[in-house]
Amino acid sequence: MSDSERFLTVTPLGGLGEIGLNCQLWETAAGVVMVDCGLMFPDDFHLGVDVVIPHFGAVSGVRDKLLGIVLTHGHEDHIGALPWLVPQLRGTRIYGSYFTLALVEHKLREHELLDWVELCPVEPGDKVVLGDMTFHFFPVCHSIPEGFGLGVETPVGRVVHSGDFKIDPQPLAGSGTDLATFRDFAGPQGARLLFSDSTNVERDGRSLTERAVMESLGKVFDEAPGRIVVTLFSSHIQRIQEVFDLARERGRTVVISGKSLANNIEMARDLGIAKLPPSFFNAHNGVPDLPDEQLVLVVTGAQGEPLSALSRMVLGGHRQLSIRKGDTVVMSSRMIPGNVKAVSRLINEMYRLGATVLYESVRAIHASGHAHRDELRELLGAVRPEYFVPVHGEYRHLFKHGQLARECGVRPDNVVLLEDGCPLTLLPDGIRLEPPVPVECTLVDGKGVGDVGSAVLRERRILGDEGMVIVVLVLDAETGSVLHGPEMFSKGFVFEQHYSHVLEDAKCLVLDEIESVRPGQLTRLQEGIRASLRRFFRRVLERDPVVVPIVSEV
Numbered sequence: 390m391s392d393s394e395r396f397l398t399v400t401p402l403g404g405l406g407e408i409g410l411n412c413q414l415w416e417t418a419a420g421v422v423m424v425d426c427g428l429m430f431p432d433d434f435h436l437g438v439d440v441v442i443p444h445f446g447a448v449s450g451v452r453d454k455l456l457g458i459v460l461t462h463g464h465e466d467h468i469g470a471l472p473w474l475v476p477q478l479r480g481t482r483i484y485g486s487y488f489t490l491a492l493v494e495h496k497l498r499e500h501e502l503l504d505w506v507e508l509c510p511v512e513p514g515d516k517v518v519l520g521d522m523t524f525h526f527f528p529v530c531h532s533i534p535e536g537f538g539l540g541v542e543t544p545v546g547r548v549v550h551s552g553d554f555k556i557d558p559q560p561l562a563g564s565g566t567d568l569a570t571f572r573d574f575a576g577p578q579g580a581r582l583l584f585s586d587s588t589n590v591e592r593d594g595r596s597l598t599e600r601a602v603m604e605s606l607g608k609v610f611d612e613a614p615g616r617i618v619v620t621l622f623s624s625h626i627q628r629i630q631e632v633f634d635l636a637r638e639r640g641r642t643v644v645i646s647g648k649s650l651a652n653n654i655e656m657a658r659d660l661g662i663a664k665l666p667p668s669f670f671n672a673h674n675g676v677p678d679l680p681d682e683q684l685v686l687v688v689t690g691a692q693g694e695p696l697s698a699l700s701r702m703v704l705g706g707h708r709q710l711s712i713r714k715g716d717t718v719v720m721s722s723r724m725i726p727g728n729v730k731a732v733s734r735l736i737n738e739m740y741r742l743g744a745t746v747l748y749e750s751v752r753a754i755h756a757s758g759h760a761h762r763d764e765l766r767e768l769l770g771a772v773r774p775e776y777f778v779p780v781h782g783e784y785r786h787l788f789k790h791g792q793l794a795r796e797c798g799v800r801p802d803n804v805v806l807l808e809d810g811c812p813l814t815l816l817p818d819g820i821r822l823e824p825p826v827p828v829e830c831t832l833v834d835g836k837g838v839g840d841v842g843s844a845v846l847r848e849r850r851i852l853g854d855e856g857m858v859i860v861v862l863v864l865d866a867e868t869g870s871v872l873h874g875p876e877m878f879s880k881g882f883v884f885e886q887h888y889s890h891v892l893e894d895a896k897c898l899v900l901d902e903i904e905s906v907r908p909g910q911l912t913r914l915q916e917g918i919r920a921s922l923r924r925f926f927r928r929v930l931e932r933d934p935v936v937v938p939i940v941s942e943v
Contacts, residue, residue, distance in 0.1 A: 394418045394544075395418075395544040395545050395816070395817050396417060396418070396544065396545060396814050396815065396816055397415060397416070397417055397522075397543045397544065397545050397548065397582075397814065397815045398414075398415075398416045398417075398812050398813070398814040398815075398823060399413055399414070399415050399416075399584075399778075399812065399813050399814075399815070400413065400414040400416070400447060400810070400812040400823075400826060401413050401780070401807055401808075401809050401810070401811065401812075401828075402414065402443040402444065402445075402447060402448075402809060402810070402828055403427065403429070403443040403809055403828070403830075404425075404427070404466075404780055404781055404809070405780055405781075405782075405787065405807050405808050405809050405811075406783060406784050406787070406808050406809055407429060407783060407809075408429075408466070408588065408781070408782065408783065409427060409428065409429030409430065409441070409466040410427055410428065410429045410441065410442070410443050410466065410470075410809075410830065411425045411427040411466055411467050411780075411781060412424075412425050412426050412427060412443045412470065413425065413584075414447060414448070414451065415522065415541070415543075416451065416454070417520060417521050417522060417543060417544055418521065418544070419456075419520030419521040419522075420454045420455065420456040420519070420520040421451040421454045421455050421456060422455075422456050422457055422458070422459055422519050422520070422522060422524075423448070423455065423457075423458040423459070424458075424459050424460075424461070424539070424550060425459075425460055425461055425467040425468070426443075426458060426460070426467070426468060426469075426470045426471050426474055427443075427464070427465065427466040427467040427468060427469050427470055428440045428441060428442050428465055428466065428469035428470045429441040429442075429466060429830070430465075440469065440470075441830045441831070442469075442470040442473050442474075442830065442831045443470060443828065443830065443831065444810075444827055444828045444829050444830060444831055445473075445474055445477065445831070446826075446827055447826050447827070447828070448474065448477065448478070449477060452477065452478060455478060455481060456482075456519040456520050457481060457482040457483065457484055457509075457517075457519050458471075458478075458481060458482070458483045458484065459484045459485070459517075459519075459524055459539065460483065460484065460485035460486075460489050460490075460493070461485075461536060461537050461538070461539065461550070461552035461553065462485075462486070462489055462531055462533050462535065462536035462537065462552060462553060463485070463486075463488060463489035463491075463492040463493070463533055463535075463536075463624060464533055464553070464624060467553075468485075468489065468492060468493055468496070469496075471483075471493060471496060471497065472496055472497060472499075472500040472502060473831075475497065475500075475502045475505050475506055476502065476505070478506075479505045479506075480505070480506070480507070481506050481507070482506070482507045482508075482509050483506050483507070483508050483509065484509045484510075484511055484517055484524070485508075485509075485510070485511065485537075486510065486511065486512070486526075486534075486535030486536070486537060487510045487512075487535060487660055488533075488534045488535040488626075488656065488657065488660055488662060489535060489536075490508045490509075490510050491656040491659075491660060492624075492653070492656065493508065494508060495652060495656065511526050511537075512526070513526055513527065513528040513537070513564065514526065521543070521544050522541055522542065522543050522544075523541065523542040524539055524540075524541050525539065525540035525541070525542075525574060526538075526539065527539070527540055527567065527570045527571060527574070528563065528564045528565070528566070528567065528570075529551070529552050529553070529554035529555075529565075529566040530554060530555050530556065530557045530560050530563065530565040530566045530758075531552070531553045531554055531555065531758040531759075532553075532622065532624070532625050532627070532628075532756075532757070532758025533624045533625065533626065533758070534562075534563065534626050534627065534657065534662050535563075535662075536552055536553060536554065537552050538550060538551050538552040538554060538566070538571065539552065540570075540571070540574035540575075540580075543581075543815070545581060545815045545816060545817050546580070546581030546582070546815070547574060547575060547576065547580045547581055548580060548581060548582045548583075548584075548815070549571060549574065549575065549580045549582070549583045549584070549772050549774070550583075550584045550780075551583070551584065551585040551586050551768060552586070553586050553588070553758060553759060553781065554566050554586055554758075554759070554760055554764075554768075555596045555756075555757065555758055555759055555760045555761075555764060556568070556595070556596075556760060556764040556767060556768075557596075557598050557599060558598075559598065559600060560598075560599060561599045561600060561603065561627060561630075561631070562627055562630070562662075563627075568767060568768065568771040569771075571768065571771045571772055572771040572772070575771065575772045575773060575774075578773075579772060579773030579774055579775060580772050580773070580774045580775070581774070581775050581776060581815060582774055582775065582776045582777070582778065582815055583768075583769070583772045583774035583776070583777050583778070584778050584779075584780045585765065585768060585769070585777070585778075585779060585780065585790065586759055586760060586765075586780065586781045586782075587765075587779040587780060587781055587782030587786040587787050587789075587790040588757075588759035588781055588782050588786060589757055589759040589760060589761050589762070589765075590762055590765055590779075590782070590786050590789045590790040590793060591762075591785075591786065591789060592757075592761040592762060593761065593762050593763070594761055594762065594763055595761050595763050595764055596756055596757050596758075596759070596760060596761045596764065597753060597755075597756035597757070598756060599627060599628070599631070599756055601753055601756065602628070602631070602721075602753060602754060602755065602756045603631045603634075603635070605752060605753040605754050606631060606632065606635055606719070606721070606754060607635055609717060609719055609747065609752070609754070610635050610636075610639050610641070610685075611639075612717075613682075613717040614682065614715060614717075615681035615682055615715035615716055615717065616681045616682075616684045616685070616686060616715070616716045616717070617641070617684070617685045617686070617716075617717050617719065618685075618686045618688060618699070618702075618712065618716050618717070618718045618719065618744075619632050619685065619686070619687045619688070619718075619719045619721055620687075620688050620689065620690050620691045620698075620699045620718070620719070620720055620721065620722070621687075621691050621720075621721040621722050621755075622691060622722050623647060623649040623650040623652075623653050623689055624653055625721075625722075625758075626653065626654075626657045626662055626663050628721055629650075629654065629657075629663065629687065630663050630664065632685060632687055633663070633664065633665065633666045633669075634666075635685075636666050636668075636685045637666040637667060640683065641668075641682075641683055641684060641685045642666075642668040642669070642670065642677060642679055642683055642684055642685070643665075643666050643668065643669050643670070643685050643686075643687060644670045644671075644672050644676055644677070644684060644685070644686050644687070644710075645669075645670070645671055645672065645686075645687045645688070646671070646672040646673070646686065646687075646688045646689070646698035646702075646707070646709070646710060647688055647689030647690070647697065647698040648689075649689060650687065650688070650689050650698075651671055651673070672686075672698075672707075672709045672710055673709075675709070676709050676710065681715060681716075686710065688702065688710075690702075690735075691720055691721070691722035691732075692722070692724070692725055692728040692731065692732060693728050693731030693732040693734065693735045694731075695731075698710070699712075699718075699735065700735060703735055703738050703739055703742065704738070712739050712742050712744050713742060713743065713744070714742065714743025714744070715743065715744070716739075716742075716743075716744040716745070717744070717745045717747065718739055718744050718745065718746045718747065719747050719754055720732070720736070720746065720747065720748040720749070720754070720755075721754045721755050722749075722755055723749055723755055723757060724748075724749070732748075736748065762793065765790065765793060766793060766796075766797055769793070769794055769797040769798075769799070770797060773798070774794075774799060775799075775803060776799075776803045776804075776805065776815070776820055777791070777794040777799045777803060777804050777805070778804075778805050778806075778807055778813065779791055779794070779806065780807075784806075784808070787806050787807075788806060791804040791806055803820075805820065805822075809828045810825045810826050810827065810828035811823075811825050812824075812825075812826065855881075855882065855932050855933050855934045855935065856879065856880060856881030856882030856932075856934045856935070857879075857880045857881060857882060857934055857935040857936075857937060858877060858878070858879055858880075858882055858895075858922065858926070858934050858935070858936050858937070859877070859878040859880065859937045859939065860874075860875055860876070860877055860899060860918055860922070860936065860937070860938045860939065860940075861873075861874050861875065861876040861877075861878070861939050862874040862875045862876075862899065862903075862938065862939070862940045862941070863940075863941050863942075863943060864903070864908070864940065864941070864942050864943075865908075865942070865943065866908065866909070866942040866943060867908065868908060869903065869906075869907065869908035869909075871900070871903065872943065874899075875896050875899040875900070877892045877895060877896060879892065879934075881934075882926075882932065882934045891926075891929060891930065894925070894929075895922055895925055895926075898918075898921045898922060898925055899918055899921075899922070899938075901921070902914060902917040902918050902921055905917065908942075909942070911940050911942065914938070914940055915938040915940055918936065918938040918940075919936045919938055922936045923936055
């Protein structure tokens, strides 16, 4: 193979500049491999949007060259967009651990897409050849079972992708992150290129270990006088197992509530990853009549989601369970920044109900699944990359991780801060930045995919901020005279009884507009009504509602 045919172009479609949307295309002369395919949950300004997925235009362009999809682990920000991508890539092979693919299988079955792809499970130490790239799967410690880092043999040298990881020297389950495996793969000269998780680069030292979390949870079990309510991410099987083990040791019965929680526990049990306690119930099927001091409730809702089990327990919408005086509520997860207000409201309400609430800032009941600064330094030392690209983080995380790489010996010019849509080509003797590709996120709203854009979001924001005024008018088609109306309906704009004089004045403006156009000029009339009323409301009330004229001719 000549040097002109030896290259690796990596195109990030998401995950660089935000937490979520992790998705990359790795292309060589032999074809393309997608690494991860994640979604992101909407920000506050994504009004009404369910989820955000990557822009798949770049994928459509390489559809005929796609060799497969490789998944590092099963979190939503790494697998969640698959149901929207699979219809474009029928017959594609998807590679991942058994637990990751169990989550994918459940997701695709719900969307009736399971028969469209081939799921190919891999184990730690396996190798998969895709075109002229060979993928090695390295086990890493994370907050979900069976996560992988990747070592990839490419035509231009060895490339390492850390996946989401932390370094726990004594993990409670699994093999942890084996730095020796990364070091051996990189070889004496080090890897050509390293992509590494940047999420916790701002946190000094090392991440809390799961053993420390279990010790802290054990103290909660010993001190709690009544029921213990634990809420956490439903994919954190290791933490769930810790709760199960403590319940068994302390003679408590476990009751779970939450569809995703029940599904994930069932999958983990079937794969031998989780072991249920001897006394175990799903609240959906009934709650045992036991004294409070003998119960542990494990529920969804760690991020204050409105329809989660915990929210319904607090607000009275849960059929079987409720939060009550004497409960000890353990929120064993990190508050995602966009959810802080929702979680805080929930905590305040639980205190009003007489519960004691424990969360990360007041008790060591959660350990991040992402490496802190010293652990990131250790991985850099093990891989010793010639080139370094920080991934999985907001831009400040990427920037600070780049600084850390320089401190660890990577040449300053060899630290590359990429952003979504900016391809990087690794060559036999260097790197090259390619022209950007479109990566504007696709918004999913109900069954609509991509049909909500900035214009729709702007209209929704105006509706939420300013409200809407509907004008109903019926005209004679021949003479243009008014047969009915004008009627005005205010929705989210003003209380009609208090501002009836304003709406009456607005009706006069509508009649003026009717006089200014000839019969049959409906479009011109509607535009005139809309402009005239908006000017009027801005002048009189300093508000700018959406004005919807509904004009009919008979």
